[in-house]
Structure formats: structure tokens, C-alpha cells
Amino acid sequence: MPLPSSFDVVIVGGGIMGASAAWFLADNPDFDGRVLVVERDASYAFASTTHTNSCIRQQFSERLNVQISQFGAEFVKNLRRYMGGDDRVPELAIKSFGYMYLADSSDFADILRANIKVQHAAGAATQLMTAARIKAAYPFYNVDDILLGSINLVDEGYFDGSTVFDWFRRSARERGVTFIENEVVAMTLNAAGTKVESVTLADGQMIGCGHVINASGPRAVETSRMAGIDLPVAPRKRHSWIFKAERPLDQQLPLTIDPSGVHMREVGNGTYLAGGHADIDPDVAYDDFAMDHALWQDKIWPAIAARIPQFEAIRVMSEWVGHYAYNRFDQNAIVGPHDQVGNFIFLNGFSGHGLQQSPAMGRGVAELLTYGGYRSLDLTPFHFDRISAKIPITERAVI
Template identity: 70%
Template sequence: MAGQTQAPNKSAYDVIIVGGAIMGASTAWFLSDNADFDGSVLVVDRDLTLEACSTAHTNSCMRQQFSIGLNVQISQFAADFVKNIRSYMGGDERIPQLSIRSFGYMYLAETDAFADVLRQNQKVQRAHGAGTELLTADEIKARYPFYNVDDIVLGSINTVDEGYWDGGTVNEWWRRQSRERGVEYIENEVVAITRSAAGNRVESITLKSGEVVACGQMVNCAGPRAAALAQMAGIDLPVEPRKRYSWIFKAEQPLDVDLPLTIDPSGVHVRENGGGTYQCGGHSDHDPAVDYDDYAMDFSLWEQHIWPVLATRIPQFEAVKLQSEWAGHYAMNTFDHNAIMGPHTELSNFIFLNGFSGHGLQQSPAMGRGTAEWLTYGTYRTLDMTPFSYARIPANTPLVEKAVI
């Protein structure tokens, strides 16, 4: 915990959101922005500085190169929201105008099998209006001469609304404006969940500081800790923290064009960061669930795996100097790598917003909007998020997202 626990102002709320990072903040803001919602909202987070959450450790990029059409549409709304944030947030002139630094994502395939996956994904993406292009190795080399493509069969890239965006600013303004509209944020921790006598609803939560708080509806926005929160209600949730490592380095010979967020066949990814610096990421071959508080670096990973891959793919990265490094957590949905969203099948007022498997930041505008619609109307009114419902888990009908980095 960052500081002392804070007690809530009331003993009951219409909606309690557990987790105050970008998913919780988005849901709270969209509720506060909906004229048809007039209820009370409490947001509870263990650390309102968000220093250790997934939101703080993200690449802060968005893409439309997914294998499922709904995920393409979700990112398209995110792009529109970011580019028109002031308009979406009521014309508030305090809010800065934002943009997307669209250097694109470059997927590289070294096998015919993965090239076929890229071709299949492109059909889905183009059908939903994405500008994804497929490039041969020669075409990649002509456009981006710095790549070594000797082993590459095919590449996939989209430079329209794919790249860096300022997720931290969006998150801060969602929190700030929703607070001004009456949403209450407290730094505390949920330690217990009580069901109703019939067992079909969440009746209350118990906070670490001892208060018991009743709720009309509860939203699980606990990120990598989502399964622990669900277990308090007797629910099994296939979401676990997986460690992901990031490095920022400076190149002795910077590239003369922006570097797309490049996904090497090895799984190592690297992107433009600005000023001759670059951000890259990856993980070890052994990728188990980790402790919620485990952010220790694996210092051998850079020397033995990450840097050799970078220097092979982009020879100008042979001479680089590390500037910073950190570890964060994916909230990995081990069932199918897609969001788990909406109400539980039996505990009807326990609402999921979990399991984003590394693409949560870019999905937060659409996911917060959709969850706020469900909380207000009991249905989705813009994008139909029903395919992400929890019901697919007990039914064992996965909706697999193949494009997970």
C-alpha cells in the first residue's frame, strides 16, 4: 500500500469498482458521463499512485492487427477516442489534444505457417476497415532498409492508427473528471466478499480497514489480481500474472526513420521511443505465473536473448546502451487470451472486466464504455461485447485471440 487506508464516505453504493487503474477509471468515467446513470460509484484500489499496476508498465501502444473482428473494432474506437478526447470529454479545455504516433506494428513471419496466419488475420482486419498491408521480404527491405530479412517469408503492417499514444494522460483525466462528477476513489483493499442468503448476488465487500460496504453491483477491475478477487466470491477465473520485461536503450547509430513496433518471430518486440532511443520487451522461455508482488528483473535475459535478437534483426542495434529497465505483469487469460467481460452466470451482479493478456490499455475506452452500458441498461448499446462473456468458460467454448504479443 502506498499510504494509509481510507474509509469510504458511505456504507452502500450502487456500483463498487475494485481496481482504479485504466479499466476501473474508464468504467467510472463512462458511468459519470451517462445521463441515464444516476447512481453512486466507489472505486477501491490498493495503491492509488498506480506505481506497480499493469497500466504503469505498458508499452502504451495500440493496434488493429488482431485475429478477431471485435478486437479490431475495439481498437478503432480507442483511436477515435484518443484523437478526439476533448470532444468526448465534454469540450473541457483543460484536457490536452492528443494524437497517435502511427509508426505501425510490423509482424514478421519466418515460416509459411505463420505467414498463412498473417494472411488470415489480414482478411479479418481489412473486412473491418483496417489498413493492414502484407509485404514480401523484398518489399520490407525496400521500405525499411535497416531490417535483416534473410529468414523472413512475409510481413504484416498497418500505419493507420497503430502506434504510441499517451495512455497515462487519458487515465489521469478519466480519474480526475469522474471525481469531479462525484465518483469516490479510496485507497484500501477488499479482503472479503459476502454473498446474499440465496447465494446469487454480491451483498457486500469487507475492506482491510474493517468497513463492510454494501453494493448494488460490483466490477472486478483488479488486473493481474483478478483471480484472487473472484475467489473471494467463490469464482474460479483463469487469469494469472505473467511477468513481462521492458528495456529502453539508446543506439549509437539511430535509424533514420521511425521504427514500427516490430514483433520478431522470436517473440522479442521493439519500437520507436524518440530521440535515438528505443523500447523493447520480451520474456523468458519459461513463462509461469508469478507472485503478485514479483517485479524482480532477470538481468541475464538482456545479454543472452534480447540483445542478440535485436542485433541480428536490426544490425544497427549491435552498439546500444541501456538506459532503463523494468518488469511488469500481463493479466493473462490462460483460457483464450481474450477479455472476460460482463456478469457471472450465477452471481448476477458480479461483473468481470479481466484477462486482457497484454492488450488492455488500448481496449480500455471501449471496455469501459461497454461495462458502463451493462451496468446502466443490462445490455450493450454500442459494440456488442457478448462474445467476451464469462459463460464461455464453464461451457468450454474458447474465443481464441491469436495475435498476442
């Protein structure tokens, strides 16, 4: 079927962010426009969404980040209700084994103490734990070098992100959103350079647009440059391993943030996930998904075996590389309109937090385009103008 010549909203990128924005627009009874989602690879074989570790936490240092994830948890746990009570939608839950942050220095311990005040003010259930308390609750840890830890066992852990993603797309289609496999290769602006008037697809079609949403993940800068906008977002490699322990732990393993930068968590049935990146962490090519096999041997395995001695005897079952859409400016989201090209909307730079933040971000953008402002969480602090003004948001809980 030929596409209409124009849409009210064109979303560039059909991953979790683009799908969330499309669904919230289509679900809003006050929005009556047409929405087009353009995804360059409908298999999502190399998308950040499909390489995610699918976890959620409230342990941030910025109150807004805490609130964003709190809504994400509410949305996941009530997915069927949000989808209109559709019996086809599964009931989901969060496997709340918690995030365990471990501090081996007085400076990081002070950060945990400051963060918990922000988290408690937002209603999070975070608790601080001395090394002795950690050892009593989780005897498998080696805490000889640990001064303090923090953990939240309410709505922190693993959730089924692939099901959320699937239903965002499926339900959005049923509500009238058009999804196509194609690629936006150019944009045409008005004479003043203040509005994107149309996008050009790889097959030559030109589509008029009321708004453009940049949901291009690690490729966000390629999309923004079509509108004459530079963006400090680039792909960064993140490695993941699933391993089986010869002697499994006799209780769940929280998602442990080791001082080395390595993280690990429960998977189930004696298997665990570990993740991390090299100490030198450069931007990489969009198609660079090569494993760094020395990273496991030289950094990851030594770190997890030192923290949990039972993990000295393990066997790697699978491994993969994904890309963070890494915001080099301050590792926080970039959302909302550009300060000059007013109908160009950002959903970018989530730096590894995208899956858990997608419900709140999709809802916020839908409110912005429908009402001209936010009606739930005020996402204004994450607008692009902070980048223009060179005023970063300091989030001290970036993994």
C-alpha cells in the same frame, strides 16, 4: 469524510479498467447511481497500467478485437471532445509508426494472410509486404529469413496512455465518483449465492452494493474468490528496456514483432524500446518484479541485433518489469456478468491489451449496467460463460 453505507456500483481496482468504467458510468446521462472505486495502492507504483508500453494496434485475428481497438483509437484522438470539450484536457494523437509483424515460416505467413481479411472487413488499413518490399521501405531490417510481413500505418503505434488514465480519474471524480485508497478483503453473498450484497474493506467497513466490478488486474482471481468464483487469470512477467543506439536509424522504427517473440519500437531521439519474456513463462507472485538480467544478454539483444544490425552497438538506459493480467484460458478479455453471481461483473484477463481496450471495455460495462445490455459493441462473446462451457476464443495475434 465517512463513506455512505452503500453504493450502486463498487469497482475493485482503480487502474485503467476501473477508471474507465467509472468515467463512462459517471458520464452517461442515463446513469444516476453512486460509484465507489477502491484501489489498494493509490501510488500505482506496481500497477500494470503504469508499467505499460502504451501502444495500440488493429492487427488482430478476431473482428471484435479489431473493433475494440478502433474505438480506442477514436477515443484517444478525440479525448477532449469525449471529456465535454474541457479546455484543460490536452489534444492527443497516435504516433502511427505501425506494427510490423514478421513471418519466417509458411504457417505464420498464412496466418497473416487470413488475419488481413478480418482486419480489412473491419475497415483496418493493414497491408502485406514481401521481404523485398520490407527491405525497400525499411532498409535497416535483415530480412534474409523473412517470407512475409504485415503493417498498418493508420492508428497503430504509441499513444499517451498516462494522460488518458489521468483524465479518466480526474473527470470521474468531478462527475461524482468516489475514489478511496483501501482494499476489499471480503464479500457477503445472499443466501442463494446469486448476488453480492456487500463488500468488506481492510479497515472493517462494510459497504452495500448493487453491482461489483472486478477490475483488479493481475490480482483478479483474489477478488473473484471472495464471491466464490475461480478465474484463470494470473500475473506473468513482461520485461522492457529503453536503449540508445550508437548509430540511430534514419527513419522511424515500427513496433516490430520478431519471430523470436521479441518486440521493439521507436521512442525518439535515437532511443528505442525492446520487450519480451523468457521462453519459460510461468505465473509469478504478485510482488515479483525482479529483473532477469540474463534475458537481455541471452535472448533480447541477440534477437534485435540479428534483425537490425545497426543495433549491435547499443546502451541500455533503463529497464523495468511489469505484470500482464494473463488469461490462461484463451488470452482474451473476460467481461460482463458471472453466469451465477449475476451482479458480479468482470473486467479482467486482458493479457497485455488492456490499455488500448480500456475505452471500449469501460463504455461496454457502463452500457450493461445502465441499460441491461450493450448499445455500442456487443461484448457478449467475451462473457464468462465461454469459460464455463470450455469454449475458448482463438486470437492468433497475441504478443
